[in-house]
Amino acid sequence: MAARNQGTALDLSWLARVRVNQPAVLRRAAQIQTQRAVKKNWQAAWHLRAVTCIDLTTLSGDDTPSNVCRLCYKAKHPIRGDLLQAMSVDGKGITTAAVCVYPARVADAVKALKAAGCDIPVASVATGFPAGQTPLKTRLEEIRLAVEDGAREIDIVINRTLVLTGQWEGLYEEIRQCRQACGEAHMKTILGTGELGSLTNVYKASLVAMMAGSDFIKTSTGKETVNATFPVGLVMVRAIRDFFWKTGYKVGFKPAGGIRTAKDALIWLSLMKEELGDEWLKPELFRLGASTLLGDIERQIYHHVTGRYAASYDLPMA
Numbered sequence: 347m348a349a350r351n352q353g354t355a356l357d358l359s360w361l362a363r364v365r366v367n368q369p370a371v372l373r374r375a376a377q378i379q380t381q382r383a384v385k386k387n388w389q390a391a392w393h394l395r396a397v398t399c400i401d402l403t404t405l406s407g408d409d410t411p412s413n414v415c416r417l418c419y420k421a422k423h424p425i426r427g428d429l430l431q432a433m434s435v436d437g438k439g440i441t442t443a444a445v446c447v448y449p450a451r452v453a454d455a456v457k458a459l460k461a462a463g464c465d466i467p468v469a470s471v472a473t474g475f476p477a478g479q480t481p482l483k484t485r486l487e488e489i490r491l492a493v494e495d496g497a498r499e500i501d502i503v504i505n506r507t508l509v510l511t512g513q514w515e516g517l518y519e520e521i522r523q524c525r526q527a528c529g530e531a532h533m534k535t536i537l538g539t540g541e542l543g544s545l546t547n548v549y550k551a552s553l554v555a556m557m558a559g560s561d562f563i564k565t566s567t568g569k570e571t572v573n574a575t576f577p578v579g580l581v582m583v584r585a586i587r588d589f590f591w592k593t594g595y596k597v598g599f600k601p602a603g604g605i606r607t608a609k610d611a612l613i614w615l616s617l618m619k620e621e622l623g624d625e626w627l628k629p630e631l632f633r634l635g636a637s638t639l640l641g642d643i644e645r646q647i648y649h650h651v652t653g654r655y656a657a658s659y660d661l662p663m664a
Contacts, residue, residue: 348630350532351595353525353559356518361553366545366581375576378617383609390433390650393643394440396611397424399629401469401600403446403637405568411454414447418458421445421466425644426661432651442640443629444469444499449492456496469499469534473524476567478503478538482520489527500528503536503567509551510543517551521558534562534600534633537582540572545581552585562598568635573603576617583621599626602635608646611639 384392402421404413421442430436446469447455455468470492474480489500502524508517525533535555539548555563563582566573579601586597599622601614611634618626626632641661648656 348561348596348598351556351559351561351597353522353595354557354593356515356554356557358514361514361550364546364549364553366549368545368577371545371577371580375580378580378620379576379613381616383612386650389612390647392612392615393608393647393650394425394433394435395627396608396615396634397640397643398440398443399615399627399632399634400424400442400640401444401446401602401633401635402442402640403568403602403635404451405446405448405471405475405637409448409451411451411458414445414451414454415458417447418445418455418466419462420640420662422459422462422464423662424640425647429644429647429651433647441466443467443633446471446499446501446635448475449488449495449497452492452495452497467498468496469501470495470497471501471503471536471567473502475501475503475536476538476569478505479507482523486523486527489524493527493529493531497531499532499534500524501534501536501564503538504551504555506538506541509537509547510541514550514554518554518558521555521560525559532561533559534564534598535560536564536567536602538567538570539565539575539578539582540570545577548578548581549585552582553589556585556589556595556597560597562600562633564600564602564633564635566601566603566635568603568637570603574601574605574635576613579614579617580621583617583626587622596625596631598631598633600633600635605634605636606638606642608639608643611643
């Protein structure tokens with residue numbers, strides 16, 4: 347992770363000045379999606395970069411120690427070894443950025459990664475995921491328990507009611523307390539953008555989360571009807587840019603939910619490069635929250651190496 351965001355005092359005057367030009371945002375988002383894609387070796391290199399930024403995730407009600415263990419092994423070996431060897435990158439230590447699980451599965455993930463002999467961090471969702479509607483005391487205790495079990499990153503979810511009713515002081519204070527409960531664990535703040543009502547609210551919530559000390563801001567839980575969209579992503583990364591210009595703190599960005607194809611991943615990487623620069627193309631400041639994305643990227647790399655698409659049995663499942 348990058349250096350911690352220490353946060354700032356809540357600046358309500360900044361929030362009061364916020365105006366989002368929605369037609370301009372939509373035009374810019376459409377432009378990014380229609381740009382000419384990179385091809386051949388360059389495309390394969392970008393695919394590998396995307397792999398290193400993935401938070402490989404399982405957040406299902408039927409999660410067990412065995413499928414968490416399998417996920418952790420896939421995180422350490424995201425691409426088949428012979429494919430990496432054919433591309434001359436087999437010695438580069440390519441892994442996913444993290445493994446993301448429910449708090450009850452953190453200990454299982456830590457144990458599996460230790461047995462695999464790798465230092466990939468375990469991220470845990472917390473604070474009443476995905477709704478964020480449990481009492482604050484319960485949410486803070488959930489963070490502490492996940493950290494005690496070995497989570498090095500915590501993905502908290504905000505109470506969207508505070509945004510929709512304009513209670514910015516309350517939102518700021520809740521996130522500050524979550525940051526304190528995280529201790530040394532880095533904190534990603536999930537805004538649940540599909541439920542915030544407007545792009546203006548998305549920008550304001552992004553600012554408040556960063557003022558409160560979030561190390562990352564994240565679009566969605568993946569459980570909403572609308573998850574990571576490019577207009578929302580554009581608004582959030584510009585909030586990150588404005589916050590950096592004003593405070594000097596670099597805050598990471600994590601789109602999550604509905605990112606399933608290698609093409610989607612390349613568009614998100616392009617957005618980061620054009621809006622924030624090369625420094626935000628590394629896992630220290632950019633993550634992709636996904637459960638099925640890695641499979642499609644590995645299929646594309648298989649095609650790049652062999653000239654044909656993989657059958658379902660050719661690639662190990664996550």
